[in-house]
Amino acid sequence: MNHPVAVIGAGPFGLSTAAHLRARGIPVRVFGEPMVSWRDHMPEGMLLKSTPAASSIDAPQRGHTLGDYCAAAGTRPLATDEDIIPVETFIGYGQWFQERLVPGLEQVRVVSVDRGSGRGSPGGPDGFVLKLDSGESFTARAVVVATGLSGLAYLPAALAEAAADGPTPSGPLSHSSQHHDLSRFAGKDLIVVGAGQSALETAVLAAEAGARVTVVSRGRGAVDFGAPPWDQPKLRPESPFGRAWSLWALSHHAQPYRHLPAGARHYLVRRVLGPLGAWWLRDRFEGRVAVREVRRIVRAGAAEGKPVLTVQTHGGRLDDLSADHVVAATGYRVDIAAMDFLGDGLRTALAVSRGTPRLGAGYRSSVPGLYFTGLPAASSYGPVMRFVCGTRFASPRLARHLAAAHG
Numbered sequence: 001m002n003h004p005v006a007v008i009g010a011g012p013f014g015l016s017t018a019a020h021l022r023a024r025g026i027p028v029r030v031f032g033e034p035m036v037s038w039r040d041h042m043p044e045g046m047l048l049k050s051t052p053a054a055s056s057i058d059a060p061q062r063g064h065t066l067g068d069y070c071a072a073a074g075t076r077p078l079a080t081d082e083d084i085i086p087v088e089t090f091i092g093y094g095q096w097f098q099e100r101l102v103p104g105l106e107q108v109r110v111v112s113v114d115r116g117s118g119r120g121s122p123g124g125p126d127g128f129v130l131k132l133d134s135g136e137s138f139t140a141r142a143v144v145v146a147t148g149l150s151g152l153a154y155l156p157a158a159l160a161e162a163a164a165d166g167p168t169p170s171g172p173l174s175h176s177s178q179h180h181d182l183s184r185f186a187g188k189d190l191i192v193v194g195a196g197q198s199a200l201e202t203a204v205l206a207a208e209a210g211a212r213v214t215v216v217s218r219g220r221g222a223v224d225f226g227a228p229p230w231d232q233p234k235l236r237p238e239s240p241f242g243r244a245w246s247l248w249a250l251s252h253h254a255q256p257y258r259h260l261p262a263g264a265r266h267y268l269v270r271r272v273l274g275p276l277g278a279w280w281l282r283d284r285f286e287g288r289v290a291v292r293e294v295r296r297i298v299r300a301g302a303a304e305g306k307p308v309l310t311v312q313t314h315g316g317r318l319d320d321l322s323a324d325h326v327v328a329a330t331g332y333r334v335d336i337a338a339m340d341f342l343g344d345g346l347r348t349a350l351a352v353s354r355g356t357p358r359l360g361a362g363y364r365s366s367v368p369g370l371y372f373t374g375l376p377a378a379s380s381y382g383p384v385m386r387f388v389c390g391t392r393f394a395s396p397r398l399a400r401h402l403a404a405a406h407g
């Protein structure tokens with residue numbers, strides 16, 4: 001069968017997978033906007049939380065690390081754990097990687113993926129039929145879903161009430177993924193909900209742009225920052241995320257993860273490397289951003305066009321907090337139902353666990369020929385799949401399996 005493999009996604013995971021497949025001589029068509037999550041859905045001026053050692057996109061050939069890019073582009077070298085990566089540098093790196101290793105990227109949307117019709121089984125002789133928003137339809141022998149964060153922004157039910165028509169920057173409430181330029185909040189009162197890096201960095205960048213910002217976080221002591229590299233415990237093994245046995249095991253030995261009980265897998269994906277600000281953010285945060293710790297957010301509404309959050313305090317009282325705008329930095333949740341480009345037939349055929357695809361060896365789903373990598377693979381291969389450094393584990397394995405089964 002001469003049909004190509006389709007890789008849907010041109011972020012770090014899609015680009016890395018495509019480079020590995022092409023290095024094996026497999027014909028591949030790759031779709032998506034290069035690095036769009038980083039360019040349009042993260043704030044301008046953001047700095048990466050991951051260290052340079054943990055921020056390379058895995059390639060089949062030498063010469064394509066973040067360090068190689070900095071040398072080629074003549075930018076400041078990024079080498080030690082104390083070097084912090086500006087998002088603009090990382091976007092430039094991703095585009096450079098794409099131009100060198102994934103030429104011919106097609107910047108069109110895949111509108112639908114369905115099983116091939118006729119006699120064939122899924123992934124069998126008839127493969128998959130893909131429709132593009134250019135109007136073209138074609139058959140692929142296998143499909144790799146690497147759509148990352150796209151369409152998976154998560155809004156808790158209590159906050160969704162304040163955004164009847166969906167979250168939007170021009171309404172009372174938005175999701176953090178909807179902001180690139182935070183200077184729109186200059187002179188305004190802003191509430192940022194959340195305590196992860198995205199919430200804390202959004203709060204700092206908005207405050208530095210002239211907003212009066214309050215972070216609303218659940219639990220006591222939820223707003224915290226990691227230890228700087230020079231204060232990390234020396235007797236624990238190094239991992240791309242810091243020194244700890246658990247992080248080392250999850251980063252370098254992700255293979256057995258999928259054999260853990262479902263409850264443990266989902267818990268670890270949420271909790272490991274969970275909410276914690278980067279060490280270098282503390283000084284910019286303290287004294288500039290107010291923090292309101294609450295037991296929970298009860299509901300969100302609007303009064304005179306402004307959002308109002310009703311929160312339960314740790315003492316059990318209900319308080320109303322209002323502002324000009326609320327940004328929900330409440331993260332992303334994988335849900336196959338939200339991947340609307342997958343046809344109904346495919347979605348119902350997929351084995352899932354709490355809305356996420358259940359993956360076997362080589363990142364294959366229960367539908368032969370259909371693979372998932374990046375965030376949607378985290379519940380099977382662990383929290384490392386939420387980060388760029390997960391490409392080092394995922395891409396060679398996925399490419400090897402796909403080449404053996406469908407090459």
Ligand SMILES: Cc1cc2nc3c(=O)[nH]c(=O)nc-3n(C[C@H](O)[C@H](O)[C@H](O)COP(=O)(O)OP(=O)(O)OC[C@H]3O[C@@H](n4cnc5c(N)ncnc54)[C@H](O)[C@@H]3O)c2cc1C
Nearest residue numbers: 009010011012013032033037049050110148149374387388
């Ligand atoms: C605020 C923030 C900060 C982060 N900081 C870090 C960090 O410091 N270090 C780190 O390692 N990770 C960080 N992450 C996580 C990081 O975003 C992910 O690890 C990474 O982007 C995932 O890459 P990806 O290729 O899976 O998906 P994405 O980068 O989200 O790319 C998705 C791709 O899919 C394409 N696509 C989607 N749907 C379709 C379709 N239907 N048809 C065609 N193409 C489609 C898009 O065009 C895009 O090319 C951060 C995340 C956030 C939100």
